Amino acid sequence: MSMIRDLREAVRPALRRGALPYEYDSTRDPSVSSAVVDCAVYRDGKRLSDHVSPAEAMRRVRAGGGFAWIGLHEPTEREFSGIAAEFGLHPLAVEDAVHAHQRPKLERYDDTLFTVFKTIHYVEHAELTATSEVVETGEVMCFTGPDFIITVRHGGQGSLRALRHRLQDDPELLSKGPSAVLHAIADQVVDGYIAVADAVQDDIDEVEIDVFSPAGKGASRGGDAGRIYQLKREVLEFKRAVAPLLRPMQQLSERPMRLVDPDIQKYFRDVADHLARVHEQVLSFDDLLNSILQANLAQASVAQNEDMRKITSWAAIFAVPTMIAGIYGMNFDHMPELHWKYGYPAVMVVTVAICVTIHRGFKRNGWL
Numbered sequence: 001m002s003m004i005r006d007l008r009e010a011v012r013p014a015l016r017r018g019a020l021p022y023e024y025d026s027t028r029d030p031s032v033s034s035a036v037v038d039c040a041v042y043r044d045g046k047r048l049s050d051h052v053s054p055a056e057a058m059r060r061v062r063a064g065g066g067f068a069w070i071g072l073h074e075p076t077e078r079e080f081s082g083i084a085a086e087f088g089l090h091p092l093a094v095e096d097a098v099h100a101h102q103r104p105k106l107e108r109y110d111d112t113l114f115t116v117f118k119t120i121h122y123v124e125h126a127e128l129t130a131t132s133e134v135v136e137t138g139e140v141m142c143f144t145g146p147d148f149i150i151t152v153r154h155g156g157q158g159s160l161r162a163l164r165h166r167l168q169d170d171p172e173l174l175s176k177g178p179s180a181v182l183h184a185i186a187d188q189v190v191d192g193y194i195a196v197a198d199a200v201q202d203d204i205d206e207v208e209i210d211v212f213s214p215a216g217k218g219a220s221r222g223g224d225a226g227r228i229y230q231l232k233r234e235v236l237e238f239k240r241a242v243a244p245l246l247r248p249m250q251q252l253s254e255r256p257m258r259l260v261d262p263d264i265q266k267y268f269r270d271v272a273d274h275l276a277r278v279h280e281q282v283l284s285f286d287d288l289l290n291s292i293l294q295a296n297l298a299q300a301s302v303a304q305n306e307d308m309r310k311i312t313s314w315a316a317i318f319a320v321p322t323m324i325a326g327i328y329g330m331n332f333d334h335m336p337e338l339h340w341k342y343g344y345p346a347v348m349v350v351t352v353a354i355c356v357t358i359h360r361g362f363k364r365n366g367w368l
Contacts, residue, residue, distance in 0.1 A: 035072045035073055035074060035080070036075075037071040037153075038051060038161070038164065039054055039069070040068070041057050041068050042066050042174050043066030043067075045170070045171030045172055046174075048060065054070050054087075055082075058086055058148065067146075067149065069148070069149050069181060070149075070150045071160055072151065072152045072153065073153050074153070074154050076098065077098045080097065080152075081094075083150065087112075087143070087145065088110075088112075089150075090114070093107065096114070097152045102139065103240075105248060106247075106252065111145055112143055113142070113182070113259050115144065115182065115248065116139065117139065117140045117142070117185065118139060118241030118245070119138040119158035119192060119241075120193055121136040121192070122135060128206060129226075129227060132227075135238050136155075137241060138155020139152075139154040139158075142181075142185060149181045149182060160185065163184055163185065166184075176261045178259070179260040180264050183271070186252070187270075190271050191274075193238075194278055196238065197278050197281050197285075200285060204292075207227055207231060208292055212295070228293045242282055243279060246272075246275060246279060252268040252271075252272075253266075253271070310367065310368060312367075313359075313367045314368075316358060316362075320355050321355065324350075324351050328347065
C-alpha cells in the first residue's frame with residue numbers, strides 16, 4: 001500500500017543538530033495525581049474520542065473493536081496497579097515499568113509484549129569541558145497486546161505527543177493496530193540515536209582538532225585528557241542504550257509474532273539496520289577516543305621530555321663556570337694562575353668559550 005510504503009516519512013521527522021526528535025517535555029503536572037498523559041481508542045485508524053479513562057477505553061474496545069493507546073509518564077506503583085489489573089499485565093513487567101532503570105529488552109508475557117527502549121537526548125553546551133554532560137538518557141516502555149498499547153515514559157525527554165499526532169494523521173497506518181505504534185516508537189528512538197551520534201561526532205572532531213593542531217600544543221600537555229575522558233564516559237552511556245537493543249530489533253524484524261502485523265514487521269528491518277549502523281558508529285567513537293587519548297598523553301610525555309632536555313642543557317652549560325669557580329675558590333697557596341696578571345681575563349674567556357661551544361652543540365642537536 002502506498003501509505004505503508006511511506007511509513008518512514010510518516011513517523012520520522014527531519015533530523016537536524018539543532019532540532020533533535022526528542023523535545024524536552026515535562027508533561028506531567030506535579031499538582032495532578034494521575035500519571036496518564038493521554039488515553040484514546042482508535043478504530044479503523046481514527047481516534048474515536050478525546051481523553052478517556054483506561055477502564056472506559058478498554059470497555060469501548062471490547063464493545064466495538066479497535067485498540068486503546070494509553071500514555072503514562074512516571075507512574076507510581078499505586079497509579080499503575082489499576083491499569084495493570086485492567087489489562088492483565090504481568091507483575092514482573094509492571095515492576096520494571098514502575099521502577100525504570102532497565103536495559104533495553106523485549107519480553108513476552110502470555111499475549112503481551114513488553115519492550116524497553118532507552119531514549120537519548122543530546123545536551124547542548126557552548127564548550128566541551130571535563131565536566132560537560134553530553135547525553136541524557138530516559139526510558140520508554142511499551143506493553144503491546146492484541147487490542148491495546150500502553151507506553152510508560154521516564155525522564156523529561158522522549159515525549160510521544162508529536163508522534164501520536166503524526167500517527168493520527170495517517171489512518172491507514174494506525175489501522176494496522178498496536179504494532180504500528182510500537183514500530184513508530186522504535187523508529188523515533190533510533191532516529192534519536194542517529195541525531196545524537198551526529199552531534200557527538202562533532203564534539204569528537206572538535207577535541208581531535210584541539211589535540212592535533214599546532215595551536216593547541218600548549219593545551220595538549222595533558223590539559224585535554226579530562227575532556228576526552230568525560231566524552232568517553234558519555235559515549236559509554238550511549239553504548240549502553242544502543243547495544244542491548246540490537247537483539248530485540250532483530251527479533252521483531254525476523255521472528256514471526258502474532259502480535260505484530262506482517263506488513264509492519266517488514267519495517268522493523270529498516271529500524272534494525274539503522275540501529276546496527278548507529279552501534280557501529282558508537283563503537284568507532286570509543287576506538288577513536290582511545291586513540292585520541294593515547295595521542296594526547298604521548299604529546300604530554302614528549303613535551304615533558306623536551307622540557308627536561310632544555311633544563312638539562314642549561315644545567316650543563318652553567319656547570320662549567322660553577323666548576324671553574326669552585327676550583328679557584330679552594331684558596332691553595334701554590335696555584336700559579338692566582339698571581340698571574342692575565343689569569344682572571346683568561347679564565348673568563350675560557351669559561352665563555354666553553355659555554356658558547358656547549359650551547360651551540362645543544363642547539364645544533366635540537367636540545368635548545
